[in-house]
Amino acid sequence: MRCRCTPRSAPRTTAWSRSNAAYSPSWGGLTQNPVIKSAVTLALEAVNFNRVPFLYTQGDTIGNTPDFDANMAVLNTDLLFTKMVDMRYRLGSASIAVPVTETERIPTWQEVATVQTISRRLEDYVPIVEPVVDWARIEAMRDQLVRGGKAFFEAAIGGLAGAGIDTRDPAQLLLVLKRLGSNRCEELFGAGEAHPEFPRGRRPVLETDLVRKTMEERERLLVELRGRREEEAIRGMKVLVASTDVHEFSEFLLASTLTAVGTEVIDFGVNRDPEDIVKAVIETDADAVVITTHNGVARAFGQRLMKELDAAGAGGVAVFMGGVLNEDVAGSDVPIDVSADLNANGIATPGTIDRLVDALVERRAGGVAA
Amino acid sequence: MSVVALADFGSTYTKVRLVDADEGRLLARAEAPTSIGTDLMDGYAAALAAAGADIGGSVAIDEELAVSSAGGGLRVAAIGLVADLTAAAARQAALNAGARVETVLAGNLGEEQLDELQEARPEIILFAGGTDGGQADLVVENARRLAARRLGGYAVVACNADVAGEVARLLSEAGTEVEVAGNVMPSLGRLEIESAREAILRAFLEHVIGGKGLSAGSAFAEMVRMPTPEAVLEATRLLARGTEAEPGVGDLMVVDIGGATTDVHSDHAHQAAAPGIEDPLLPPPPTLRTVEGDLGLRAGAAGVLAADGGWIESEMEIGEAAIGQSVSTRSGNPEWIPEDPFEARLDALLAIGCATHAVTRHSGTMLLTRGEKGPPTLVRDGPDLREVTQVLGTGGVFAHREDGESILREALRRRAPRSLAPQEPAVGIDGSYILAAAGLLATEDPDAALRLMRRELDLSENETG
Numbered sequence: 001m002r003c004r005c006t007p008r009s010a011p012r013t014t015a016w017s018r019s020n021a022a023y024s025p026s027w028g029g030l031t032q033n034p035v036i037k038s039a040v041t042l043a044l045e046a047v048n049f050n051r052v053p054f055l056y057t058q059g060d061t062i063g064n065t066p067d068f069d070a071n072m073a074v075l076n077t078d079l080l081f082t083k084m085v086d087m088r089y090r091l092g093s094a095s096i097a098v099p100v101t102e103t104e105r106i107p108t109w110q111e112v113a114t115v116q117t118i119s120r121r122l123e124d125y126v127p128i129v130e131p132v133v134d135w136a137r138i139e140a141m142r143d144q145l146v147r148g149g150k151a152f153f154e155a156a157i158g159g160l161a162g163a164g165i166d167t168r169d170p171a172q173l174l175l176v177l178k179r180l181g182s183n184r185c186e187e188l189f190g191a192g193e194a195h196p197e198f199p200r201g202r203r204p205v206l207e208t209d210l211v212r213k214t215m216e217e218r219e220r221l222l223v224e225l226r227g228r229r230e231e232e233a234i235r236g237m238k239v240l241v242a243s244t245d246v247h248e249f250s251e252f253l254l255a256s257t258l259t260a261v262g263t264e265v266i267d268f269g270v271n272r273d274p275e276d277i278v279k280a281v282i283e284t285d286a287d288a289v290v291i292t293t294h295n296g297v298a299r300a301f302g303q304r305l306m307k308e309l310d311a312a313g314a315g316g317v318a319v320f321m322g323g324v325l326n327e328d329v330a331g332s333d334v335p336i337d338v339s340a341d342l343n344a345n346g347i348a349t350p351g352t353i354d355r356l357v358d359a360l361v362e363r364r365a366g367g368v369a370a
Numbered sequence: 371m372s373v374v375a376l377a378d379f380g381s382t383y384t385k386v387r388l389v390d391a392d393e394g395r396l397l398a399r400a401e402a403p404t405s406i407g408t409d410l411m412d413g414y415a416a417a418l419a420a421a422g423a424d425i426g427g428s429v430a431i432d433e434e435l436a437v438s439s440a441g442g443g444l445r446v447a448a449i450g451l452v453a454d455l456t457a458a459a460a461r462q463a464a465l466n467a468g469a470r471v472e473t474v475l476a477g478n479l480g481e482e483q484l485d486e487l488q489e490a491r492p493e494i495i496l497f498a499g500g501t502d503g504g505q506a507d508l509v510v511e512n513a514r515r516l517a518a519r520r521l522g523g524y525a526v527v528a529c530n531a532d533v534a535g536e537v538a539r540l541l542s543e544a545g546t547e548v549e550v551a552g553n554v555m556p557s558l559g560r561l562e563i564e565s566a567r568e569a570i571l572r573a574f575l576e577h578v579i580g581g582k583g584l585s586a587g588s589a590f591a592e593m594v595r596m597p598t599p600e601a602v603l604e605a606t607r608l609l610a611r612g613t614e615a616e617p618g619v620g621d622l623m624v625v626d627i628g629g630a631t632t633d634v635h636s637d638h639a640h641q642a643a644a645p646g647i648e649d650p651l652l653p654p655p656p657t658l659r660t661v662e663g664d665l666g667l668r669a670g671a672a673g674v675l676a677a678d679g680g681w682i683e684s685e686m687e688i689g690e691a692a693i694g695q696s697v698s699t700r701s702g703n704p705e706w707i708p709e710d711p712f713e714a715r716l717d718a719l720l721a722i723g724c725a726t727h728a729v730t731r732h733s734g735t736m737l738l739t740r741g742e743k744g745p746p747t748l749v750r751d752g753p754d755l756r757e758v759t760q761v762l763g764t765g766g767v768f769a770h771r772e773d774g775e776s777i778l779r780e781a782l783r784r785r786a787p788r789s790l791a792p793q794e795p796a797v798g799i800d801g802s803y804i805l806a807a808a809g810l811l812a813t814e815d816p817d818a819a820l821r822l823m824r825r826e827l828d829l830s831e832n833e834t835g
Contacts, residue, residue: 238504264503268558271648279452279651280558284504313478 021170022050028058028096032074032209034081039141039206041085046146054093057082062210064103071100075115079122084130095119105326105335106296141206148191148205155189199252214249218256221353225261233361235262240286242268242277243323245295250323254290257353263360274305281314288318288360298325299338302347318363319347320356373397373429374814375421376807377414377436378598379584380404382705384440386417387807388425391432391814394821398424399802404440410584435810436593437601441582444469444574444597447492449516450476450554451499451508458652459554460498460528463563465659467570468600469494479512484519493523493578494570495546497537500530502556513537517544524573528554528566549573561655571596599659601809602626602764603635607657608808609823610637613816619829621758623732623792624805625725625778626765629668629704632724634732635659638755650734654753660732665724667717667767671700678723685719686712718777721767725781733791750790758792762827764800774799798827 025044031037041057048054059082063074075097082095097115099107156177161167165176177185183200192202197215204211239258243251248270255267266284268277277289293301302321309315321342326335339349350356371390378385384404388397400420405413414436422429446469450457457476464471472490475483487495497516499509509529517540527538528551538548549572552565580591596604602624612618626633637657664673675682675697683690696716700706708714734752761778768774778797785791804826812819824830 266558276651279455282452282505282508283455283499283555284501284558285506285508286504 022052023048024052024055026055026057026093028056029061030208030210032060032063032078034077035138036141036206036208037078038081038085038138039145041082041091042089042139042142043145043149045089045091046142047149054086054091056094056096057086059096059098061098061102062213064098064100066104068100068104071103072118075100075118076122079119080125080129083123083126084133087126088130088135101334104324106328108334145206151191152189155191156185159189197256199249210249214253217353218253221253221257222260224354225257225357232262234357234364237263237288237360237364238266238284238286239263239288239290239360240266240268240277240280240284241290241292242272242280243270244272244291244293244297244301246270247292247294247323250292250294254292254322254353254356258290258357261357274301274308277305278308278312278314281309281317282312286317288320288363290356291319291321291323293321293323293325296324296327296335298323299327299329299341302338302342302345306345306347318360320359321347321349322351322353322356325349372432374811375418375431375434376810377417377434377593378601378803378806378810379410379414379436379438379440379590379594380598381406381440381442384410384413384417385803386414386421387802387804388421388429388431389807389811389818389822391811391818394818394825396802396804396822396826397429398422400424406440406584409586410440410590411587414590433814434593435595435814436590437596437598437806437810438579438584438594439598441584442470443599444570444578445472445491445493446470446496446570447472447487447490447494448474448496449479449487449498449512450474451505451512452476454650455558455652456498456500456529456555459561459563460496460566462561462655462658463498463528463554463566464494464496464570465661466563466600466603466655466657467567467574468597468603468659469570471661478508479515484515487516488519488521494573495521495523495525496554496566496570497525497527497541498529498554498566500533500553501558502531502553504530506530506533509533510536510540513540517541517546520544522546524548524577526551526566526569526573528552528569531556547573547577555652559651559653561652563655571600595810595813598806599626599633599635599661601806602633603657603659603809604812605805605809605819605823606635607637608812608816608820609805609827609829613820615817616820616824618820619760621755621760623729623755623758623761623795624800625729625761625763625781627721627724627728627763627767628666628670628765630663630666630670632662632665632670632728633659634662634728636732636753636755636758638753638758648749650749650751654734658732658753660728662724662728662731665728667720667724668700668704668706670724671697671720674720674723674727677727682716682719682723686716714771717767718771718773721771721777722780722784725763725778726784729781729791730786730789733789735786736788736790752790754790756790756793758795760798760829761792761795762798762800762805764803764805768799769801769803774801798829800827802826 060074060078064071079095079097086093097119099111099115101107101111157167160176166172186200190202192204194201195203241255251270255265259265266286268280325339327338328335342349348359350359372392374389374391376387376389382404383401385401387399390397398421400417402413402416446464448460448464448471450460453476457474461471461474472492473486510533522545525541525546525548527534527548529537531553534550538550542548549569551569552562554563554566556562579594606622606624610618610622621638624635664670683693708717733755734750737749737751739749763774763778775797804823808819808823
C-alpha cells in the first residue's frame with residue numbers, strides 16, 4: 001500500500017551521460033513478470049558505463065492480491081530471479097523483499113522479518129536454477145530496451161537542442177528534463193509509437209505489467225460495457241474522477257473507461273484532498289464523484305469529504321470510493337476494511353468498475369439531475 | 371522624426387514624456403499638478419508646455435496618448451463561485467486589466483455581500499462562476515440576486531458559457547450595460563483571463579473614462595488608451611519577452627511603490643509542473659499583477675508598520691511611539707515630503723518594508739503539508755519566480771531618491787526561507803516613469819517602446835538579451 005513507484009530512468013540517464021560522474025541505478029516496483037524485470041535490470045546495467053554497483057532492486061509491489069498465501073508465490077519468484085540476475089551478472093545490489101500483506105495494510109514487524117528469512121533461504125536455490133535459465137532470451141529483451149533508451153536519448157537531445165538548450169551542459173540538461181517531468185518527457189521523446197489510447201499517448205517499447213494490466217482491464221471493461229444497453233442511460237452524466245494519492249493508473253483506468261461509456265468525465269487528477277474536490281464539485285456541478293484511494297486514508301478522507309460537501313450545500317452529489325478501502329483504527333494491530341463505515345456515511349463502494357457503472361445507471365434512473 | 375506625447379494622468383501629478391518614436395528616445399519630460407478641480411486638460415497643457423520648452427518649444431507633436439489613474443482609477447468588483455477558483459480568476463482578470471479591485475465576492479450572494487458591493491460603487495462588475503458546461507443554477511441565481519439590486523453601470527459576464535446569455539439578459543433587463551466575454555475558468559484549473567481583461571479595458575475606454583467628468587471636451591477621453599497600471603503591466607510583458615525584431619530581457623519583475631498601495635508586476639516563461647510538487651488549484655498566469663492595498667508610503671504607511679514594525683523599530687533604534695507619530699503624519703498627508711534625515715531614513719525603511727512584503731505575497735511559497743495520514747507533500751502556492759533575472763523599481767520613491775537600488779536589494783535579501791521570490795536578480799531603477807510611458811507607446815509601436823525602455827533603463831541588448 002505504500003507506493004514505491006520507480007522514477008523513470010531514461011531522462012536521468014540522458015543527463016548523466018553528459019557528465020563524467022558515475023551513476024548508480026536502483027529500481028523496481030512496476031513490473032511483476034520476473035523475466036521482463038530481469039531484462040530491465042540488465043538494460044540499466046548495460047548503460048551503467050562506470051560499473052557502479054546497483055544500490056538495490058525493489059521487490060514486486062503490484063503482483064500481490066488480498067490473498068496473503070498466494071502472495072508467497074509472488075515473493076519467492078520475484079526474489080529468486082532478482083538474486084539470479086544479481087549473482088550471474090555480478091551487480092552487487094541488495095534485493096528488497098516486500099511483505100505479502102503490503103497491498104492491504106502497513107505490514108507488522110513480524111511480517112517484515114518473515115520475508116527476510118525467506119529471502120535469505122532462497123539464495124541456496126540460485127546455483128541450482130540459474131544455469132538452466134534461457135538467458136539469451138532475456139538478453140534479447142535487454143537489447144530491445146537499450147535500443148528504446150537510445151531512441152529516447154537521441155529524440156531528447158535533438159528536441160532540446162532544437163529548443164535552444166545547450167545539450168553539452170549536463171546541469172542544464174538535468175534541470176530541463178526535471179522541469180519537463182517524466183510524463184512530459186515520455187510524451188515528447190518516448191521511444192514507443194504514438195497511440196492515443198495508452199497513458200501519455202505512447203505504446204511502451206516493452207510494457208511493464210502495470211501498463212499491460214491497466215490496458216487489458218480497460219479493454220475487458222470496454223468490451224463488456226459496449227454490449228450493454230445501460231450505456232445510453234448515463235450518457236452526458238458529469239462524473240468527477242480523482243485519486244487521494246499518487247496512483248495514476250487506477251485513476252487513468254476509471255477516467256478512460258467512464259469516458260468510453262459516454263459519461264462526461266471531469267478528470268481531477270491525483271493527490272487531491274476533500275476540500276479541493278468540494279470546490280471542483282461546486283464549479284462543475286458534477287452529478288457524481290468517484291474517488292480512488294490506495295494510501296490507507298479511506299475512512300478519514302470519506303468522512304471529511306461528506307462533511308465538506310454537506311457544508312457547501314452539495315450533499316446531493318453521489319459519491320463512490322474504490323481501491324484499497326482500509327485504514328488503521330484504534331484497537332487493531334492491522335488496518336481494517338472500512339467499507340461499512342463509508343457506506344454508513346453515504347458513500348457507495350461498488351468494488352469494481354462494472355458495478356460502478358451499474359450504480360451510476362441506477363443513480364440516474366433514481367432521478368438525479370444530470 | 372515622429373514625436374509622440376505620452377501623458378500619465380495621476381491622482382496628484384500629470385506627467386508628460388515626449389518621445390521620438392522612430393528612435394525610441396526620450397526627448398523631454400515634465401510634470402504639472404493634476405487639475406482635478408477644473409479640467410484635466412489644463413494640467414496636461416501645463417506639463418506639455420514645460421516639456422516643449424525643454425527642447426526649444428518648437429517641436430511638432432504627431433500623436434498624443436495617455437494613461438490615467440485620475441479620479442480613482444478603474445474600480446472593478448469581481449464575482450465568482452469558489453473563492454480560490456472562479457472568484458480568484460475574476461480578480462486576476464481585473465488586476466491584469468489595471469483595475470483597482472474594490473471587492474471580491476464568492477459563493478451564493480447574500481444580502482450582506484450585495485450591500486458590500488453596492489457600497490464599493492464599482493464602475494465595472496466582472497461576473498464569473500462555473501466551468502463551461504458546469505455549474506448553472508447557482509450562477510443564474512447569483513445573477514438574479516445581483517439584478518434585483520438594479521445597480522446599473524457596466525458588467526462583463528465571464529461565467530459558464532452555457533448560461534452567460536441568460537446572465538447577460540437578467541443584468542441587462544435590470545439596467546446594466548453588459549458585454550459577454552469568454553469564461554475566466556472554462557474548465558477546472560484552466561485560467562483564461564485575456565477575453566475578460568480585454569472586455570474590461572473596452573468598457574473602461576468606451577464608458578468609464580469619459581463618464582468620470584474629469585474634462586469638459588472629448589480630447590481627454592480620446593487620448594486615454596488604458597488605466598496606468600495596465601500600461602506598466604504591458605511594459606513588463608514587452609520588456610521580458612521582446613518583439614519579433616528584438617529580444618526581451620527574460621523573466622522580469624517590476625515593483626511599484628506608491629503612497630497608498632504597492633503593485634508588483636511580473637512576467638515569467640510558462641512553467642511545466644515539477645514532478646513531486648503540487649501546484650495550486652488555479653495556476654498563476656505567466657503575466658501577473660498583484661496590488662497590496664495595505665502597503666504604501668503615505669496612506670498605506672500604517673499597514674507597513676503593522677506588517678514590519680518590529681524590524682523598522684530595530685533598524686531606526688527608536689521606540690514604537692516616535693515611529694507611530696511619524697507614520698500618522700504620512701497617513702494623513704499624501705503629499706508630505708520628508709525634510710530631515712530621520713524622516714528620510716524612515717521613508718527608506720518603509721519602502722523596504724513595502725517591497726519585501728509585496729514581493730513575498732506576489733511570489734509563491736513552497737509549503738510542506740502533511741495530511742491526516744498521508745505522506746508529507748510539497749505544495750507550491752503561487753508562481754515560482756526564483757529565476758527572474760531582473761527586478762526593476764518604479765514609482766515616486768525610486769524617482770526621488772538616490773538609494774533606490776539599495777532599497778530593492780535589501781527587500782530582496784530579506785526574502786523568506788521558502789519563498790519563491792527572485793533569488794539573484796540584477797536590480798534596476800525606473801527613475802523617470804518610463805515603464806508606463808513605454809507600455810502606452812507599445813500600443814502604437816512595440817519595437818520603439820522596447821528600444822525606449824532598453825535605452826532609458828540602461829538595459830543594453832548585449833548584457834541581457
